[in-house]
Amino acid sequence: MTENPVNTQRGSRDEKKAGKSHHLGRTEEGRRVTSYDVAKAAGVSQSAVSRCYKQGGNVSDEMRAKVMKVARKLGFQPNAIARIMTTQRSNMVAVIMNNSTNLCYPELLVQLSRRFDERGVHMLLFTREQEKDIDNVLDQVWQYQIDGVICAARLSQQQALFFERRGIPLVFYNYYHRDFPASAICCDNEGGERMLVDGLYRAGHRSFAIVSGHKDVLVNVDRTQGALTRLHELGIGDIAVYVGDNSYDSGGRAFRALMRSSKGAPDALICANDAMAMGCMDVARYEYSLHIPEQLSVVGFDGVAMGTWPGYKLTTIEQPLEIMVEAAVNMLMERVDNPQLPPERRTYSGVFLRGESARMDLSTC
Amino acid sequence: MTENPVNTQRGSRDEKKAGKSHHLGRTEEGRRVTSYDVAKAAGVSQSAVSRCYKQGGNVSDEMRAKVMKVARKLGFQPNAIARIMTTQRSNMVAVIMNNSTNLCYPELLVQLSRRFDERGVHMLLFTREQEKDIDNVLDQVWQYQIDGVICAARLSQQQALFFERRGIPLVFYNYYHRDFPASAICCDNEGGERMLVDGLYRAGHRSFAIVSGHKDVLVNVDRTQGALTRLHELGIGDIAVYVGDNSYDSGGRAFRALMRSSKGAPDALICANDAMAMGCMDVARYEYSLHIPEQLSVVGFDGVAMGTWPGYKLTTIEQPLEIMVEAAVNMLMERVDNPQLPPERRTYSGVFLRGESARMDLSTC
């Protein structure tokens, strides 16, 4: 009896087709096939079956062969949920982002997915618009025994502490905090803006305006502040700053506000990201008939794909996204494996993209 | 003893700050706080605690108050993984997409996330480029006891059967199959193309070319075929079809190929999606100095945000994304709650966006 597995009919019929076939994976009564079912059918103990699925499991070759054969026949797959119960490790990470993050950087999620997949780690995705809505996310992360968190959104100190207190590793992506230490992967915003400002200044621009992003997002503050600081160093003050929300539309709105102001168009416009820069360019060209870069230089930040399209050819700083994502994933998984590791912040320099949206002189760069 | 919970010190210190505070949620020994810990501290049974967290649980008010108070103090949160073990329901769905899907429609993921969140359902995200890589996904979905699957990518019949055999509801988004029944949410591609072709024809266009997407993606086939069929009905044959891969770049490449061919530029170019249409427009304008729409009409399909930007003002069919996403989520969760429901395909009509990239005559529309 034990030599004759009971319910392999359907499974084996399917096996003819694909090399790696998919079985029903259910017993006659409709239960999922468990390691116990396999054990019974193979005439071995349940723990033997379990060991066959463990990396360095102490199993003889014949045992493994016997078990695997029956397992395949029954369509057995170890139950991940039960495994989490005993190992306390879910192989799931949470990715928290703003709605707008994915709209601006769709590539980010694709790359994260790729990197985590390489490690056999699964991504639970949380997108929230409001910071307060994130409180729910925290509870879910805890309840599902998530191994670690990548956060590409703003978190309050309270919220970041939630993870720290529970020993859940957290890595910020393009966000960080001044008030307390937390691991983060960032792009060198000040350095990038400095490069842009220098190039613009050398090319002769003397009047500047800035379109910044959300005030409370440090990445944006750093960019705006980086530009302002460098401009002051160069002896240029009295710079108008218009606030957008990182979206294309908000860039256009900011530009209209700028044009309506007493100052009018500057020589150069420094935008905190590419989306807003493109919004500015379109409004400048189509509503104010300005020639770019002859009458107005525009620079952005990010290096999104659309910026390179011939309608924009945006001069900008490209974030090394693949490298940053890989670093973020490594940093997180290192801490999942070794929670003792201290917080670490890593900053990557962006790459200058020349473009044609700004007159630039990079002689000494 | 039982009246005096042992380890509430840390938890209660944290409570001072936030209205909804986050507790450590661990015992002195570092274990997670379990319902059993709460029960012991409250001097009640473990099942009483469990019942307090169940919707219509049979619990007296005083019991609930007593338990909840202790639970809050200890930072107890029910363990979702253990719950899945007994209920056989994970409240997790898988979303399977191509890498390119998120690049083309970042809004899709944001909307899905929003809708699932409303139902307290979590999204496990899988992005795969190759169809064969999806086989791994199937196993993961099974092992993690995923409740249901939204698939915005192509699946082989074998792969779709994997889910059906195991009773895991599956809803395709903008994909479907001719060979076998499966639930799907689609946009009316033929209808949309017919509308576009009619408008172009009435405006006087007589020579047409088509840029299609992947041959084996039915949505693309439908669009291309829809346009071709209508053109034939109107007595127009001999239409060149160039194949892209739905990306902006491939649109440009297709257009170059078209221009290099003996036929040269047509009156109107019908692209299977907006991204390729924009690629065509840019190459037409910037490499061939063609005026759009005077010398060339271009239409797309999808209604992506960028198409409305002043550099493109693309004439296209907008998919009612929010409605389609809501329908997909409803359709899936209905089947999670009631697996007996038969497969259903729902098709939504798109909305014509006039744009300025094509000469159009919509007199009778």
Added chain:
DNA sequence: TTGTAGGCGTTATCAA
């Protein structure tokens, strides 16, 4: 309304 006890499907420890 409350408590008791069995089960969900693994992994891990310990003998054999």
Added chain:
DNA sequence: TTGATAACGCCTACAA
């Protein structure tokens, strides 16, 4: 190398 057994933390009859 293999097998028995005890967690893991919850839900759910069933009994009180």
